[in-house]
Every structure is written in C-alpha cells, then in structure tokens.
Amino acid sequence: MRYAYLGPAGTFTEAALLGVAGAREAERVPVSSVPVALAAVRSGEVDAAMVPIENSVEGGVTVTLDAVATGTELRIVREALVPVRFVLVAPPGTALSDVRTVSTHSHAWAQVRGWMEAHLPGAGYVPASSTAAAALALLPGRAGEAPGFDAAVCSPVVVQQHPELEVLAQDIGDNRGAVTRFVLVAPPDAPLPPRTGADRTTLVIPLWEDRAGALMEILEQFATRGVNLSRIESRPTGNYLGEYFFSVDVDGHIHDARVADALVGLRRVCPSTRFLGSYPRADRKPAAVADHHSDGAFRDAQAWVAGLQDLGPRGARPVGEAPPGTA
Amino acid sequence: MRYAYLGPAGTFTEAALLGVAGAREAERVPVSSVPVALAAVRSGEVDAAMVPIENSVEGGVTVTLDAVATGTELRIVREALVPVRFVLVAPPGTALSDVRTVSTHSHAWAQVRGWMEAHLPGAGYVPASSTAAAALALLPGRAGEAPGFDAAVCSPVVVQQHPELEVLAQDIGDNRGAVTRFVLVAPPDAPLPPRTGADRTTLVIPLWEDRAGALMEILEQFATRGVNLSRIESRPTGNYLGEYFFSVDVDGHIHDARVADALVGLRRVCPSTRFLGSYPRADRKPAAVADHHSDGAFRDAQAWVAGLQDLGPRGARPVGEAPPGTA
Amino acid sequence: MRYAYLGPAGTFTEAALLGVAGAREAERVPVSSVPVALAAVRSGEVDAAMVPIENSVEGGVTVTLDAVATGTELRIVREALVPVRFVLVAPPGTALSDVRTVSTHSHAWAQVRGWMEAHLPGAGYVPASSTAAAALALLPGRAGEAPGFDAAVCSPVVVQQHPELEVLAQDIGDNRGAVTRFVLVAPPDAPLPPRTGADRTTLVIPLWEDRAGALMEILEQFATRGVNLSRIESRPTGNYLGEYFFSVDVDGHIHDARVADALVGLRRVCPSTRFLGSYPRADRKPAAVADHHSDGAFRDAQAWVAGLQDLGPRGARPVGEAPPGTA
Amino acid sequence: MRYAYLGPAGTFTEAALLGVAGAREAERVPVSSVPVALAAVRSGEVDAAMVPIENSVEGGVTVTLDAVATGTELRIVREALVPVRFVLVAPPGTALSDVRTVSTHSHAWAQVRGWMEAHLPGAGYVPASSTAAAALALLPGRAGEAPGFDAAVCSPVVVQQHPELEVLAQDIGDNRGAVTRFVLVAPPDAPLPPRTGADRTTLVIPLWEDRAGALMEILEQFATRGVNLSRIESRPTGNYLGEYFFSVDVDGHIHDARVADALVGLRRVCPSTRFLGSYPRADRKPAAVADHHSDGAFRDAQAWVAGLQDLGPRGARPVGEAPPGTA
Secondary structure, three states, rough: OOEEEEEOOOOHHHHHHHHHOHHHEEEEEEEEEHHHHHHHHHOOOEEEEEEEEEEEEEEEEEHHHHHOOOOOOOOEEEEEEOHHHHHHHOOOOOHHHHHOOOEHHHHHHHHHHHHHHHHOOOEEEHHHHHHHHHHHHOOOOOOOOOOOOOEEEEHHHHHHHOOOOOEEOOOOOOOOOOOEEEEEEEOOOOOOOOOOOEEEEEEEEEEOOOHHHHHHHHHHHOOEEEEEEEEEEEEEEOOOOOOOOEEEEOOOOOOOOOOOOOOHHHHOOOOOOOOEEEEEEEOOOOOOOHHHHHHHHHHHHHHHHHHHHOOOOOOOOOOOOOOOOOO | OOOOOOOOOOOHHHHHHOOOOOOOOOOEEEEHHHHHHHHHHHHHHHHHEEEEEEEEOOOOHHHHHHHHOOOOOEEEEEEEEOOOOEEEOOOOOOHHHOOOEEOOOHHHHHHHHHHHHHHHOOOOOOOOOOOHHHOOOOOOOOOOOOOOOOOOOEEHHHHOOOOOOOOEEOOOOOOOOOOHHHHHHOOOOOOOOOOOEEEEEEEEEOOOOOOOHHHHHHHHHHHOOOEEEEEEEEEOOOOOOEEEEEEEEEEOOOOOOHHHHHHHHHHHOOOOOEEEEEEEEEOOOOOOOOHHOOOHHHHHHHHHHHHHHHOOOOOOOOOOOOOOOOO | EEEEEEEEOOHHHHHHOOOOOOOOOEEEEOOOOHHHHHHHHHHHHHHHHEEEEOOOOOOOOHHHHHHHHHHOEEEEEEEEEEOOOOOOOOOOOOOOHHHOOOEEEEHHHHHHHHHHHHOOOEEEEEOOOOOOHHOOOOOOOOOOOOOOOEEEEEEEHHHOOOOOOOOEEOOOOOOOOOOOEEEEOOOOOOOOOOOOEEEEEEEEEOOOOOHHHHHHHHHHHHHHOOOEEEEEEEEOOOOOOEEEEEEEEEEEEOOHHHHHHHHHHHHHHOOOOOEEEEEOOOOOOOHHHHHHOOOOHHHHHHHHHHHOOOOOOOOOOOOOOOOOOOO | OOOEOOOOOOOOHHHHHHHOOOOOOOOEEOOOHHHHHHHHHOOOOOOEEEEEEEOOOOOOOOHHHHHOOOOOHHHEEEEEEOOOOOOOOOOOOOOOOOOEEEEHHHHHHHHHHHHHHHHHHOOEEEEEEOOHHHHHOOOOOOOOOOOOOEEEEEEEEHHOOOOOOOOEEOOOOOOOOOOOEEEEEEEOOOOOOOOOOOOEEEEEEEOOOOHHHHHHHHHHHHHHOOOOOEEEEEEEEEOOOOOOEEEEEEOOHHHHHOHHHHHHHHHHHHHOOHHHHHHHHEOOOOOOOOOHHHHHHHHHHHHHHHHOOOOOOOOOOOOOOOOOOOO
16 A cells, blocks of 8 residues: 655654554655645555645645545545644754744644744744644754754654754644544545444535525535534635635435435535545544434335335226226 | 215216216215215225315315325325306296395305395305205205205206206306315325326325424425425314414425425424325426426436445455454 | 404303403494404494404314405404313203204314214204304294204303203213314504513415425524414415415514514515514413523614614725725 | 735735725835734724735635634725736846746745646745745845745736846736735724625624534525625634634625624624624625615515504503403
C-alpha cells in the first residue's frame, strides 16, 4: 500500500495517517498540497491519501472540500480525529526572550494568537506553507540560506522526529479542545466500508437556486427520513457570487434504509448530487434512530406497498371494467 | 355479477351504477343504506357496491367515508360522476299552486332551498330516507296510507321509470353545476385496476396527534414526491373531540413510483394508514408530473443508490482497515 | 336578551343554551334550522343563537360550518359541551315489544344503531326533523293525525319537560362518551370575550389551490408560531369538486401575540381568511406555550427589531455615503 | 473621516475603499489584518474599516465572518464589488523565463494555479501576507535583504502606484469573472443606511442543535415571509466539531416589513441572532417581492388583526357572560 499525505513528515496529517492500521509499515508519500495528494489518488500513483477536512476552530478545509467536490469521483473510506496541540520551537540555545519573528501555517497562526499576544506581543509573523516546513527550516546544520525567522509553531510530532529542536513552550493553542478531522480518500471503486451502526456519509449537493426554498427542499429529504446532519458547509461553485454547493455529513451508512431512501430523493431533486462515501465514525458514536425511521420500518412499509401493487392485473378483468370489445 | 346500490330504483346511485359496463345486464340489488351495501360486499353476498362519496355542494358523504375507513378492508375499483339535477314531482293532476308540503332526502332539500323560497315559500318539509322513496310514495294506485305530503324532489331517473308522475318543475337545484361522485367498492382481493395515467388513489390516514406539525408531516410525504391532493377531509374517529382521521384522494396510481414512495413514507410515520384503492379518474384528466418526480427519475435515482451500495464488502478488505486479528 | 336555538324545546341545543348564565331568565326562541337561527342574529331579531358545531361521533355539523363561513360576518362568543345521552320514549302504556317503527333525527339514528340491532332488530326507521319533534309527536292527546311510528329516540330533557312519556330504555347511545359542542353566535360587533389563558379561536380559511403545498403554507403559519390546531375540517365551497375551505380551531386568543402574529401571516397569504371569534374553552384546559412563542418572547423580539430600525436616518449622513450633490 | 483597510496600499481592499465617495480625500489607514482593522473600529481609532467578506471563487472570507460574528457588535453600512484581476510583476529587466519562484497571498495563488501550470510549470511558491506585500518586496532600491523570490502576483492597482515594476503577464486569473465583495464596517451606533429598494441585510444566526430540523426552522422564518437568501455560510463556533453558526445575507432592508417580521421570528426562536446591518446592494438589483409579502400586505393584515383585537372588553359585558356576582 502507498499513502499520500500532506507533508512534510511531522504534520498533523502524518499523525492522522499513522493511526491507520498498517500505515506505519506502508509506503508514505509526503506531498505539498491537498490537490497534489488527490491527483496522486486519481492517477493511481497511490492507493489512498490522508487529507484534513475540518477543524473545530477554523472550520472546513476549503481546499479539500472543493477538490473532492469536482473532478473525477473519489471515496472517503475512513476518518481520523487528531487533537490539535501546538509547540513553539527554535534552534538549540534560543530563549523565549530572543524571539522577534515566528513562522507557521496561517491556520496555525490564527489558533495561537492569544498566546502570542500574552507572551510575545511584538513578534512579527512570517507565513509558511505548513507548520512542519516552518519548523524544519530552523534545524541546525540545514543547508541554504537563513530561515528569516527565529521560531516556529508546529505539531509535537516534529519534536519527536527532531529532538534537537529547542521547545520554548508547550500546548500554546488558544483552544485546548481543538481537534482536526482527517479523511482517507480512495478511488471510486474502493470497497465500501461495512456498516457498523456508528457511521457517517459525506455528500456534495449543488444548490440549484438561491432561495431559502431550494435549501429547504434539500433538508426535507433528510428530515422526512429522520436523517441527522452532523456537518453542513456552503461553498461557492466559483462561477459567480451566490452560486453554492453544500458539503454535508449525515449520520448513517448508505446501507441504512433511511439514508438510502434520502439519497434516492436527493438524487431526484438534484441529479448532480455526489456521494463521497459511507465510513465508520472515529468517535464510534452510534446514530439515534426513531422506530419509524429504522430499517425494519422501511422493510415493513415497502413490503406493504409491494403487496398492494401485486394485486395488479394478471389477466383477470377488474370489477366494473368493460369486457374487451365492448367499450 | 351482483351489484348492491343505495336504493330504491331511481336514485342517483342507480344512475351511477347504470354507467358501469355490464351493469344493465347484471343483477342490481337496491339496499337501504351505505352500511348495508358495504356489509353485503364484505359478506360476499354481492360482488361490489356503488355508493356516493362526495358531492360538490354538500361535501363528503360522511357515512361512506366512515364505513370504508373502519371494519374489514375494502377496495375502490372505479368512480363515476353524476350531474345532480332535481325535478319536483306530484301525483297526476296536481298543480304547483296545490303544493303545501314537500318530501325528499335532507341533502336534496338543502340543494333546492333557493328554488323553494322563490317558488313555494310557505311549503313544509317532510324528511325521507331517499329522494326516490319520497317520489315513489306519490305513485297513484299505491297501496297503503296517504303519503302525508303533496310533492317530492327527486332525480329525473324516477320519472323515466314512472312516467305517470306529474313533473311540476325541472332542474330546480340551486347550483346548476352540482355533481356527485360515486365509487364502486369491492372486496380487498379485487384485482387492482391497471394504471391509465389519469388515476386516483384513495387513502385513510389517522392523525396521531392534534398538532399542525403532525398534519404537516403527513403532507410532506406527498409534497416531497410531487404527489397532488385532490381531496382531503377530516373525520372524527368517534372516540373523542379532536381525534381525527383524514380521508384523502391523491392524483396517481400505486404503480406510479412517486405514489408508491409516498405510501412507503406514510406507512412508516403512520402504520395504520389504509389503502382504499387506485382506479381511473372518471374525468380522465391526466396527472401533471414534474420530471424529477417521474418514474424515470425514481428509476435512475434508485439505480444510482443501488450501484453505490453494491460496492459493499464481498470479501475484499476495505482500504485502511486492519487485517483480521490485528485490531 | 333574546336567544334563538334549534328547537323545539327539549333538544340538546336547548340544554346547551340553558347552561349560559342568564339564559333561563331570558327569552328563548326555538327555530327550525341553523340557517334560520343565524338569520335571526343577522337581522337583529335576536341577540345571539346557540347552534351545534361538532359532535365527537358524527363530526362537524356541516350546516353550521357552512352558514358561518359565508354571508354577513358573525362572532362566536362562547362554547358549551353537552354529553349526548339518548332515551327511547313511547306513548304511555307501550311496551318495548310493541315497537315496530322508530323515529328520530338521522344523526341520532346513526348513534343508536348498535342498540337497535341488539334490542329491536326488525324496527323500521322514520326520519324526523329533530329528536324532540319525533318525541313530541307521540304525546297523548295531541291533536291531528297519528304520528306514523311507535317510539322515538330523544334527549332526556324532553322527558323532564313531558313526564307523561313512557321511557322504554335509557342511555341507548352506542358511544357512552359522546359529546356535542355548541357555540353561541352573535353579531360581529359583539364585544370580544376577554382572554382567560384557556381560549379557542375559530377561523375560516379558503384553500386557494388543490395542492399539498397550499395547505402546508397555511399550516406553517401556525407551526412557526407554535399555535396548536384542535380542530380542522375541510368543506367544499359548493362551486366544484376539489374546491375547499378549512374550518379551523386553534388554541389561544387573538390577544395572544402568537395567535395575532399567525393571523397576520394567514391574512397575507390568504386575504379572504375569516375570523369567527376568540372565546373561553368550555373545558378550561389552558394552552401549552413554549417560551419562545410566549407574549414575552414576541415583545422582546419586536422591541429588538424596533430598536434597530430606529437607527434609521434622521438627518445624519450615513457613513460612506456621498454628501448631497456629489453623486 | 478615518478609514482602516487591509493594507498595504495597492491591495484589492484599497481599491474597494477608493470607490467610497469621499474616501480619496479622507485619511486611509492600512492595517495588517482584518482583526486589526475591526479592532480599530471598535476602539474608535477609525470611523469605519473596509474588509473583504466573500470571493466568487474562494468563498467566504472566514476571518471576517468570524470577527464580525463575535465581540462587540458592529454594523455593515455599505458594500463594494471589485473585479479580481491579477498581474504577474517582477523587478525591471526580468523576463518570464527567468522566473523560478513566485510569491503572493495564498488565496491569490489558488486563483492563478491554472495559468501557472500552463506558463511556469516548475515555479516554486512562497507565501506572502498580502498580494501587495509580495509585489512591494520586489521594488528596486528597497532596503533590506533580498525578497527570496523572483516575481509576485498582485492587483493592477500596485502597478498604477509603482510603474517601475515590470509587468510580465496581465489578467492571469483562472476565472475571468472573479469578483470580491467588500464591506464597510462601522460602530453599532452608525446611522442605518436608508432603504433603497435594492438592499441587503446581513445576519449571524447560531444553530442551536445539529439537526436538519433546526436549520429548517431558521429557513422557514425567511420562507414564510418570502425573504430570499443570497448567501448562506456555515462557520464553526470554535467550541467543538459540529457546533455552527450561519452567516446569512438576505434580500431586503430591516425597514421592509417582511424582513422586520422575519427578524422578529428569528429572534424568538434564536435569541442570540445578531443583526449586522441593512445597506444598499452594490449591483442595485431590486428585490423581487410577491404581492402578499409586500409592505402593503403586511400593513393591511396588521390593521385587520388590530381592528379585531380592538373589540376587546372595555367595560361592556360580553354576550352570554354572567353578570358580576352571579358566578
């Protein structure tokens, strides 16, 4: 197995990938961006890619949401939750009072702003393409020019891999409960993960009209089947202001009758609805399903209708119908 | 074939029955009430019964709505529309100015009140069990006591059958476009009439809670599938004030995918929903169906979901899933 | 005060009227029909009329529902609940075994059918214009022709007023909990009964389209304000099959903010909505109202919006707006 | 007047600000981030701040959406639309074939990726804090260290201000119709811009439950009043995954009756709803309003209800009510 992930080594994404059974022994290919990771899946260069999809503080990872919504279809086959903890690192011998400029990814910077204002109020910010890239640039003995900044904000994973970095402060995120959700993305012919009772299904639903009514029509497809939404994000299609698609997670698996039935309804009212996969929830929280939305309720109701339909004409002449040739 | 109908001969119900192909040659059994007619169907004494279900002026015929909603199941297999025209009849030699008292069924009386106030303002009313019964009591040479009234309001059919009656006035209904809808009711194993594209389906739906929300949940099952309601009537269950069931006609046949799907949804949220039949509309008006509610749209959407479900595990190990024995 | 009621003396309607404070001392005018009673209110001949509006077994009293829905506006100012108990009466000296024919109003006949089948299986039925009229025709010494039947089904009130009648059986209704609701109807300038916290509001709402969607739009006006429906009945407008209006009772008073707001919404989407009155419930059951539908919630939200609106221009030039003459 | 804007000079944000009447003559304060700009408004340091809120390609500007949704209230008083055109600039004398590395803001980079792959396929990317900052670093004679990259992607405004920059390519955005919407944000006591008939209202609505039903309840408040949504974005509250608020733009002004009424409803069901302002649309496109959602329809319906309420008790004793002391 070959897995792509948003690199370099030491990112939160690699931490997510290492939680996948067998990934430590598999080939792991760091790539520079989510589109590159997904392109590698689409081309067959790798078997799957681990990419971030949402963060409890920053929200949806729009580059991922957009990349899976368009182009060749893909399937999410697994999710992972990684707590987001930040450390401040510097070259050996640096003291906190020496730090004038700090580099990291802009999302990480947004999540440590409170700590920075309290402890390094005057520090300048230098953008980086990833948290790990910022930290790695500080490694002693690294070839090339000076990094242009004094310290970096990164994941503790980098320090495990590079103990020579000086850790100036631990756990500096403003929100201690912050967590990022990652998804493992495979080609569309990947086997569907089996239903566990605690599953999630991810969908892409274009909004065909800029009206409250159109969005309500989508939501009704879920509500009338008792399907709960655990995430809904609107994204522009890129064509013009006010044209959206929705990226949605619902509780349940496409093998759950209520989810399958909602998908049939959605696909009818919005034929470009895209299915991105059903897979077990990382938190193993089972879906709450009312009796009348259960598989049993669907089975019974479908059997009732099928039984009624079967009374249909099989040669017998219906009551009160003219015999042939008399009408 | 044996047909029961609300008698005696000469009622509007008999007129409806005579429009059924073959009914003129069949055995026609006049009965005294709708419950008696339906009991004859349930006992197997007759093959089907013609009964009134709604009138454009008076509304639903509650005795019929209630009788088909409870007890052994029945099936509506055909409908008939009969224009409601009234004539005023009397024994031979009677003049309009002679009339002091008039008899007819109370529903008919309600529909000629305007004419009566204009032409016979002081006339007394004597209730009768049917329009035809009132008229037949006036026949000359009829044995027994005097009828106790001078004239009767009835259907023109009576005059065809008994030309000796004097017609004092024609077409005396206040509403010239008045029409009554009748249904032919058969046992539940009657063959389902074939779909024609201009069909009606009749349902009984108990309301499980006295809330706007519960009724909306029922209506949503139709609305999300584009199923139009052509009649909705609330009826008390008879248990206590505020407990209702709904008697509903929808456009379409149970062999239409959108109707079948709505029935599955209804049966789930309200397991005591009762199906009273799918049958051709008497006015042959085809249902208007949007593309995304057509059979094709359902077929395509169901095939799409089934295709996605088929990727489910058949021995293959899903991507990122631990091999057996490693978890 | 003069009150009209559906007579003659001894009807259930008179029993309802006698429960109104002061009615025993007032002038009570028995009339022959609901339309006549309401015409007397409209003409000013009486101050109010007591008429039946629904029965727990038979459903809405359609003649009342239709008569208040059209013509000059009227106001319901009070309701009364009367348990429906039936007795079988006959001339003095009659035994049950002597009874061959029974007369009563057709609604009463429908409610004693079970008892009749059990105790007088072969008895013929003679329609009457009211239960009391049937019973009074049996009074000994009454002038005129023989009544044409042996016994009558009526209210126990008749027996109180005419103890000379023989009571052959008591409490013969098939449904022991049966109850009829009556309403006291006054002219439209009648004072609005004060809010008690346990009130009912009655409305007439024409359905402007034969679609599930139109009915849902009506119901949403109630549902979004947390207004509960305690009765909903569809009635034909009389114009053609499939054209309806709804007669609706909701919990609450027009002085409740949630009811007033729902009425504003209804009147907008359906300008021919008719208000038939707010009045105390006879059962004094208070309405259940969620916090966010309470008067306080409306007052707070309206104050919030009004405060925001008040920032509107009063001479000040808005930020970023061109000074006069520069655009 | 003092205006803050996302600097440095030459950004698209400055272009938006320069379109405001009087802004060319006013004091314009470039700041380093949206939070800094809004803090300057909140502290009173500036009168208003111009910040980006959404882009037709990239979607909502999350830092702005989040910053206006929390903290002291603010008001949007104006919007501006700026077409997004990108140029590739370099120090004088540079040829396209010399370019190995390109710097710009990450959002801009996302929007020129197609052009880059076609014309500079191997070029490395260096993140910058703004498009203008990247370009300015290339200015000849600028003090300090080398910029670390060969070219920059920026707005044509920079070139107008710094004609010494070499323009290597014009209009290199992948989406030629791309546009960014900016809003001018003022303190909450800023006068409300007058209604023009082509207005927008911006709201922040917390979702109190992770259910399709809760979102539908919000949307119904708009739908039942015919208020159209032109933008809806979900944002995490930052507390935990699955907790959202919605940032919404609706067509209309708080002085439009339908918008005011929807706000009353929203505020009831969701008391922490936040109003961010009503202001003229930059595209001057008037709202389409059905008759029954017009100000006139609201006025008529409210007058009708108020008239009915006024019949309430003013000393008169309601019909059928016991006189004092008799109950």
